[in-house]
Amino acid sequence: MYSEGDRSPFYQNCVKSCLKANCTDGGRSFTPSAAKQLELSSQIFLWNCRDECRYHCMWRTVQGFQERGYQIPKFHGKWPFKRILGVQEPASAFSSLLNLAAHVYMHAEMTRQFPVDRTPIVLFWHFFAAVCMNAWIWSIIFHTRDNPFTEFMDYACALSMVMILFVAAIVRVFHKRRKTVAVILVLSVLYYVEHVRYLYSESVDYDYNMVVNIFFGVAGCGVWALWAGAQVAAGRSYAWRALAFVAGSGAALALELLDFPPHLHAWDAHALWHLATAPLVPLFYRFVIDDLKYTQKAQGSGKNDYKLT
Numbered sequence: 001m002y003s004e005g006d007r008s009p010f011y012q013n014c015v016k017s018c019l020k021a022n023c024t025d026g027g028r029s030f031t032p033s034a035a036k037q038l039e040l041s042s043q044i045f046l047w048n049c050r051d052e053c054r055y056h057c058m059w060r061t062v063q064g065f066q067e068r069g070y071q072i073p074k075f076h077g078k079w080p081f082k083r084i085l086g087v088q089e090p091a092s093a094f095s096s097l098l099n100l101a102a103h104v105y106m107h108a109e110m111t112r113q114f115p116v117d118r119t120p121i122v123l124f125w126h127f128f129a130a131v132c133m134n135a136w137i138w139s140i141i142f143h144t145r146d147n148p149f150t151e152f153m154d155y156a157c158a159l160s161m162v163m164i165l166f167v168a169a170i171v172r173v174f175h176k177r178r179k180t181v182a183v184i185l186v187l188s189v190l191y192y193v194e195h196v197r198y199l200y201s202e203s204v205d206y207d208y209n210m211v212v213n214i215f216f217g218v219a220g221c222g223v224w225a226l227w228a229g230a231q232v233a234a235g236r237s238y239a240w241r242a243l244a245f246v247a248g249s250g251a252a253l254a255l256e257l258l259d260f261p262p263h264l265h266a267w268d269a270h271a272l273w274h275l276a277t278a279p280l281v282p283l284f285y286r287f288v289i290d291d292l293k294y295t296q297k298a299q300g301s302g303k304n305d306y307k308l309t
Contacts, residue, residue: 055083062080071261079261079268080262080265081265081266081268082264082265084266086144087143087144088144089143089146089266091262091267092268093140094271095272095278096139096140096143096274097136097140098278099274099277099278100136100139102278102279102281103129103133103136104133105282106129106281106285107126107129107133107285109289110125110126110129113289113293124168124171125288125292128164128165131160132164134157135158135160135161138150138153138157138158139154139157139158139274141153142154152199155199155209158213159192159195159216160192162213163216166188166219166220167184167185167188167220169220169221169224170223171185172227173223173227195209195212217249221246221250224245224246225242227239227242228240229243238290238291238294239287239291241284241286241287242284242287244283245280245283245287248276249277249280252280255276256269256270
């Protein structure tokens with residue numbers, strides 16, 4: 001470890017960067033020990049001296065606000081978080097990891113019972129799982145290290161997960177109306193591509209992006225809720241899981257709409273939202289597996305409720 005009197009070239013370069021980073025204390029909050037920590041994590045998470053100086057300046061500012069009894073401020077639209085092992089938002093990254101683990105586990109269970117084959121609906125649900133797992137991977141990366149590229153990937157992939165749930169509802173509920181489904185699918189894909197192009201631009205309206213996600217999320221959950229309610233009323237009791245998933249998703253979304261300083265400098269509303277969605281993943285996959293079993297059985301009996309081929 002560095003001693004307080006150490007003046008290694010790495011440390012001196014970092015202090016010089018602090019002086020250029022608009023750091024209000026001229027780099028005094030960046031210590032030799034902080035330089036040592038940066039050396040250990042910079043190669044993995046790509047932190048640089050300027051980032052590190054701003055991070056320590058941020059916490060010096062937070063300390064000043066707290067000492068004066070003021071509310072903790074946001075910095076560039078974000079709450080201050082304490083990094084752990086170089087991870088920028090440890091609580092959100094951990095919660096995203098739980099969601100990814102849930103998808104991986106349940107996808108393996110679905111694969112065991114319904115292997116990837118040429119059956120269109122089974123292929124669709126495997127594609128659904130791949131989209132969701134990809135989204136959570138980028139969520140982990142973004143919350144581990146926030147930069148313009150990881151932010152873009154997180155936002156784009158998050159919308160892909162929201163929209164694939166909407167598409168899944170359309171496919172399941174309106175499968176007999178193939179033209180209607182085809183039109184909705186094409187329009188959804190075109191809109192997604194256009195929105196991703198918009199996210200890649202330098203003038204993103206984050207409120208508009210949130211509205212888009214909420215719109216497709218509410219639309220998808222609304223279709224699922226109406227259909228699942230009708231299925232339960234018709235005696236297909238397994239559909240209760242879809243209703244519970246919709247109710248749980250709505251309750252979890254309320255956390256995302258809240259906004260408060262992070263508890264323990266880690267758990268803000270966004271992190272708690274991700275944590276709340278993790279238990280919902282097995283619930284939905286259990287519904288999907290039961291629904292595939294039901295439709296497979298219905299096809300065998302000639303009911304033709306849902307064509308699998």
